[in-house]
Amino acid sequence: MSGLQPFRDLPPELVEVQLQMEGHAREYGLDFFPTIFEVIDIEQLNAIAAYGGFPTRYPHWRFGMEYAKLSRGYAYGLQKIYEMVINTNPCYAYLLSSNALTDHKLVIAHVLGHSDFFKNNNWFSQTNRHMLDEMANHGNRIRRYMDRFGVDVVEEFVDTCLSIEDLLDIHSPFIQRFDTEEKYDFPGNTENPDDQPAAVGRFLAKSYMDPYVNPPEKLAEAERGREEAAKEAKPFPAEPMRDVMLFLLQHAPLKPWQQDVLSIIRDEAYYFAPQGQTKIMNEGWATFWHSTIMTRHGLEPNDVINYADHCAGTLATSPTRLNPYKIGLELFRHIEDRWNRGCFGEEYEQCDNLAAKQSWNTEAGLGREKIFEVRRIHNDQTFIDEFLTYDFCRQNKIFQFGYNDDSGYYEIESRYFEDVKRQLLANLTNLGRPQISVRDANYKNRNELFLEHRYEGVELKIDHAQATLENIYKLWTRPVSIETTLDDEPCVLSFDGGEHRVSTAKNGASPRNGSSENIVITN
Amino acid sequence: MAMKIDKDVKRFQKIVRGAIRKNLRKYVTQSEMFGRQGKDIVSIPLPALAVPHFHFGNNQGGVGQGEGEEGQPIARGDDDGSGQGAAGSEPGQHIQEVEVTLEELAEILGEELQLPRIEPKGASNISQEKSRYNSIRRVGPESLRHFKRTYIQALRRQISEGVYQPNAPRIIPIKEDRRYRSWTNTPEPQANAVIIYMMDVSGSMSDEQKAIVRTEAFWIDTWLKSQYEGVERRYIIHDALAKEVDEHTFYHTRESGGTRISSAYRLCLKLLETRFPAELWNIYCFHFSDGDNWGEDGNQATELLRDSLLPKCNLFGYGQVESMYGSGEFIHALEAAFGGKHENLVLSEISDRDAILDSIKEFLGKGK
Numbered sequence: 001m002s003g004l005q006p007f008r009d010l011p012p013e014l015v016e017v018q019l020q021m022e023g024h025a026r027e028y029g030l031d032f033f034p035t036i037f038e039v040i041d042i043e044q045l046n047a048i049a050a051y052g053g054f055p056t057r058y059p060h061w062r063f064g065m066e067y068a069k070l071s072r073g074y075a076y077g078l079q080k081i082y083e084m085v086i087n088t089n090p091c092y093a094y095l096l097s098s099n100a101l102t103d104h105k106l107v108i109a110h111v112l113g114h115s116d117f118f119k120n121n122n123w124f125s126q127t128n129r130h131m132l133d134e135m136a137n138h139g140n141r142i143r144r145y146m147d148r149f150g151v152d153v154v155e156e157f158v159d160t161c162l163s164i165e166d167l168l169d170i171h172s173p174f175i176q177r178f179d180t181e182e183k184y185d186f187p188g189n190t191e192n193p194d195d196q197p198a199a200v201g202r203f204l205a206k207s208y209m210d211p212y213v214n215p216p217e218k219l220a221e222a223e224r225g226r227e228e229a230a231k232e233a234k235p236f237p238a239e240p241m242r243d244v245m246l247f248l249l250q251h252a253p254l255k256p257w258q259q260d261v262l263s264i265i266r267d268e269a270y271y272f273a274p275q276g277q278t279k280i281m282n283e284g285w286a287t288f289w290h291s292t293i294m295t296r297h298g299l300e301p302n303d304v305i306n307y308a309d310h311c312a313g314t315l316a317t318s319p320t321r322l323n324p325y326k327i328g329l330e331l332f333r334h335i336e337d338r339w340n341r342g343c344f345g346e347e348y349e350q351c352d353n354l355a356a357k358q359s360w361n362t363e364a365g366l367g368r369e370k371i372f373e374v375r376r377i378h379n380d381q382t383f384i385d386e387f388l389t390y391d392f393c394r395q396n397k398i399f400q401f402g403y404n405d406d407s408g409y410y411e412i413e414s415r416y417f418e419d420v421k422r423q424l425l426a427n428l429t430n431l432g433r434p435q436i437s438v439r440d441a442n443y444k445n446r447n448e449l450f451l452e453h454r455y456e457g458v459e460l461k462i463d464h465a466q467a468t469l470e471n472i473y474k475l476w477t478r479p480v481s482i483e484t485t486l487d488d489e490p491c492v493l494s495f496d497g498g499e500h501r502v503s504t505a506k507n508g509a510s511p512r513n514g515s516s517e518n519i520v521i522t523n
Numbered sequence: 524m525a526m527k528i529d530k531d532v533k534r535f536q537k538i539v540r541g542a543i544r545k546n547l548r549k550y551v552t553q554s555e556m557f558g559r560q561g562k563d564i565v566s567i568p569l570p571a572l573a574v575p576h577f578h579f580g581n582n583q584g585g586v587g588q589g590e591g592e593e594g595q596p597i598a599r600g601d602d603d604g605s606g607q608g609a610a611g612s613e614p615g616q617h618i619q620e621v622e623v624t625l626e627e628l629a630e631i632l633g634e635e636l637q638l639p640r641i642e643p644k645g646a647s648n649i650s651q652e653k654s655r656y657n658s659i660r661r662v663g664p665e666s667l668r669h670f671k672r673t674y675i676q677a678l679r680r681q682i683s684e685g686v687y688q689p690n691a692p693r694i695i696p697i698k699e700d701r702r703y704r705s706w707t708n709t710p711e712p713q714a715n716a717v718i719i720y721m722m723d724v725s726g727s728m729s730d731e732q733k734a735i736v737r738t739e740a741f742w743i744d745t746w747l748k749s750q751y752e753g754v755e756r757r758y759i760i761h762d763a764l765a766k767e768v769d770e771h772t773f774y775h776t777r778e779s780g781g782t783r784i785s786s787a788y789r790l791c792l793k794l795l796e797t798r799f800p801a802e803l804w805n806i807y808c809f810h811f812s813d814g815d816n817w818g819e820d821g822n823q824a825t826e827l828l829r830d831s832l833l834p835k836c837n838l839f840g841y842g843q844v845e846s847m848y849g850s851g852e853f854i855h856a857l858e859a860a861f862g863g864k865h866e867n868l869v870l871s872e873i874s875d876r877d878a879i880l881d882s883i884k885e886f887l888g889k890g891k
Binding site for chain 2: 043044047051055060061062063064065067068151155159162163164167317318319320321322323326327396397398400401403407408409410411413414423427432433434436453458459460461462465467468470471482
């Protein structure tokens, strides 16, 4: 039996709810993909959730682990997935069969919000909307490799690749990083023989004058100089490359099936990346619309308690974790309110009368228009950067916390707006992952791989970093190093296939020059 | 309904088992397992089953919502896990606790140590009557009435009497039609085992030695339980005198004074004769001591062992735990007395925690 369960037709009462909700959503101007709802039971929902929404994905133990975790969480009453929606066209969404009708209404309205967001937000503009088929394809390919080379071998390789699945260049779908012409641009292969590179450094002269105009010894010297310059190898890659997976895909000595597996994992990582980039906005937007639609149209008197309970659960705040539903929803409301009252622009910004600012109202009425614009062009980082205001931080009691080494506790560090915003933006940068790029693939002129971590005040977790290096070593098959910062000192972690090294620079000497203090940690 | 995910779950469990197997020696040597033990389940801490990534450590910090002064602690940092999930990042990966049934654990132990399965002795003569409901009677309590049979019987009678009307079928059973379920007794072979643990609690056995004994006993229990349907355990402690105690007392008693091993063997023998006749039980005796014994008692002990205990036991294991004070002589006395002649006597020296696993293999490796 395949994981994709046969379609169960939506029961007529839910079809009615769907039509009703879609009607309301359209009236508000939401523009969503055709959305297909399926009612499934909790096991199926957990299974699909474990697969990240795609029942046809390649087999891997971590999905089983995720499923075991979800099932246990559900059995103990700790967690329950209400809804799942997949960013494809048409959009697929799953409803949990044991939910009450109120929940179904809410979830359908919520899903339409997501669907609208997927369709219109610019960060999803490069997304493959046929990912369901693509994932099935990936599944088949990996299964075929498993049949051919053995489950263990392939699965171990998948594990290795997953170790670097977050080393992406999340902006690359929108930027042309490389000149695609470059690889066809062979030097010295032009058609006209007169344009030969031999002509470089030579002055035009009649043949009888040539030895005088272009003295051979000078030419030879210039030639040597050029050769020497050529010997000083260009750094490879020419610029640090953020897409470590792509780099390894192109340059690591992989077998064809391994290349294919790595490319599969890379494709899937790029598919999921924009969802990570827009978590706050996406959930905020969907919550904004389910709340608007439900409270104005959807709620029957007997739904109210159930609805309120559900919302309270979804929007609960926590001291240790910013709830994306809550913050997104409140921020959208905040923006709508500001633009409705005209609280923006030069005149407003320059007003320093607090009372006037608080009661500011130009009756601009631009709120709706503005939030639709915001949902179109922003991602979480720009969203927070642009719209998180001092007032909003105060109203929502947002604070910044940090780890106290002495007590071993996370402690509230600051309630200053600047600190909060800086921290939040830092956490959203690069999906909250360290920024790592390939700097040199011929490190020490020995074909070793040299990565760099762009240190911005937060250290890497060393044991995990070393385990990751081991995995990259498996792909690159030559020693791998990463430059990072530990205790405010630049340092290099390396793995040569046998043992780990941590080298720190002493007396300002660069660890790359060898005059370094080595601490050897044996495996 | 079978789902595709089941395969992945199986795969995951297989990996868990692999990880346990890899770390088995560590689990065996650490006694922390007992704290995690439920009735049939042990929960095992597995470090980082997750795929490693480059990620930030504890010092990442984050943003939260709610009341509180600056400096107020909000959550405990994880010593070895990563930082608390901050906004925008995924929740931290903690060390996972995986629940494994004792049975499964025994299986892993067995596979890893290549322990042979035990062939219970005289399984055929150790038998128990078992009742099975597999027949029908004409009399019996109403609660056991067999509806279908009764109905068929009534139908048959009515047809033969000619009162059955196919157009208006009414079946009314009378007393003679009634049928009842009934049972027959069948003797079924059953393997029961008793484990008798004996330990020297004289002054020279310190806590460390006891911890070793305890760990070893846990694994022996686990294995034997997986091999027999019912396992009983008895505990005997001894210094110069022996007495039967419960499990807790067994591990927590400390006496001073001399040691007479024969006293324990005598009590053990008495226990076997009165409670666990050798015809009915598979008997396992394990004796742990540091090898110190009272001068002339050694002969008495070996005699008891040779003449009375060994013939009754499936296996007699003597584990000598190395201690700072013990002379460690008893094992040599046993070696001298028995040589390699007795199949069901196993001697094992346990120098420290790391030797536990090998010692278990020595004890259980014979498949007795």
